[in-house]
Amino acid sequence: MIGKDATWDQPGSLKVLADLVNGSSVDRRRFLAAGVALSVSAGNWSRAFEQKQLTGTSEPLPDGPAPFAYVDDRLDHLRHLDDQLGSGEVYRLARSELSLIVRLIKSGRYRGSTVSRLHALASEAVRQVAWSAFDQGRPSIAQRFFDGSLRASAEAGDPISGAYALSFAAIQCYSTPGQATRAISLQKTARDQVRTKATPRMHAMLAARTARALSKTGAKTECARELDTARTALDREHMTTTPRACIGSTTARSR
Template identity: 45%
Template sequence: MADELRDDLRAARRRSGLTFAAFAREAGYAESYLRNVENGTKPLTSDVARAYDRVLATGGEFSNAVDGPRRQEAPWNRQEALTILADMATGGGVDRRSFIVTSGTALTAVVGHWSDALTKQVRPVEVSDTAPDDVPKLVGHIEERLEYLRHLDDEFDSGEMARMARNELALLARLLEAGGLEATTESRAYSLAAEASRQVAWNLFDNKRHAAAEQYYHMALRSSAEANDVLTGAYSMSFMAIQHYTEGDPNDAVKLLETAEETTRHRATPRMRAMLAARKARALSKAGDRRRCAQALTTARDLLDLGPSDEDPEYLYWVTRGEIEMIAGSSALELGDPAHAVHCFNTAVRAESPEEVQYPKGHAIYLARAAEAHLALHDLDAAVDQARHAGKCLGSVESARSSSTLARLRRQLGEHRGHPTVRAFLQDG
């Protein structure tokens, strides 16, 4: 992967339009030295990466690609959290590599640090006489904007959504760096930084920038620990699990979700616990564990049947019966039971309210999976009908994850282009 990063350095330098000699002068290095770095005969250090970031104005892209793994080992304390938060809020953590940064024992260590950090006492913060009086109001406005961004997730492309969430993260970082906040306001700001980091991470993941997403998920966990906000941290962890069961080891995703379940056992509402159970079921289906997957889905359904609670976090607005059944359908398809998958997808459609169909990115993925289930049952007409619906649902919204799912479906349908309905669908584009 180091070779890919060196290639990125070279490509970015060439795009700048600077001659190598001019670039080297600006960076403060000999041209011959930088050539050796790009060619792999000299080490790519943090200082060199920062020089490229400075000259090319990349917002910390290359230094974070180099330093990212080291951040996992940084102490879990407030100073380190603030240092990393301030760096990433200005554009760090945008590693273009496609691999997931942590897995296995390394991931277990990150989760353990988060759990341990939650047990500490929240320290009182000395209030500065110079702290602006309107800071709590400003924090409230940031909270409103982050809630608004959550609902915009399916109306803008993932890259734009990540940038908007990072803007809110940058503002929170500046407030926290300035210091002097009253303890309650500071904890609230760290909670919001966790949610902003989660939003950045989720949209980077949707754009298939997995390593960068992982770094922001880690930041979400650090920030939630500083706020002693177990629910926001567990919520971020549940999204992190999706990345791991999609692109990494599903057993890692199961561990993440079991940790989230355990730490929130006495604080989470039934709706929150239903969400965690459903996502654990999906991870278990990826791991091929049919029995435990069925148990987790039963738990999710039973918990959701308990009804809403006044204490439900607002970010759980999307956790509905339709969503649970969509997850059940995807799990059944993963486990090689397309007939049950079709049953679950049909149940989900019947359970949906008109408002629930307003999330085209996710809905397109589920419709594509329903089409795959019909295809596995050799019902080509139904498969094409679902595929058309999925394409219309996604429309012009940019989502690399959804688009790749639809592209895979088209390839599968391509094997049946002799069927008139399939041929017409493929010809329509």
């Protein structure tokens, strides 16, 4: 798999992102290998955040300079254009955004929390490429990009973007026979990292996707419990006016 020898730090993550932009090291192995690789990536992502908690290096991310806002706006626009443009066009446009973000990171003009903000944007751009690749029936390529999204999330110190990526990676797993249990595990990893950070809406989305994975295994009682959790979270969302804390959560698909 791509990045198997890359460290989970800024140099390693930047190398993986640059390789994704350049289209090198394409992994053409079958879907099962992609599913296994996603579990490995999720485990590494979770451990990266555990290490950040031990060292106390996580900090709130700034909005960044004006160009960052333009990139963020374009990525948000792409989230709404999937159905109109099709996954092929989103794949191309999101990769273009990723290319710009990588260039900004490599420029050396940004430091500290500002470059962390760039990694958070990269995580979302790569997530969009990954989902588009899967939607086009290219699961191994999707896995590579999901791995890149998780790496960028960890480098940014932003578990929300990584958990969002994992929720889509879980769809990749539960959409294939024999991989539903792996999807449940991915969702648990995501939920553990954002338990006290995500909005009720994001908690509802994660619970709903966990329920979908459980339905594939025939675990009816557990599935119903997760659906109830999702409903409760949505009720809580409706009772509050908390700003959204999940990238793309209002447009998250409930597949």
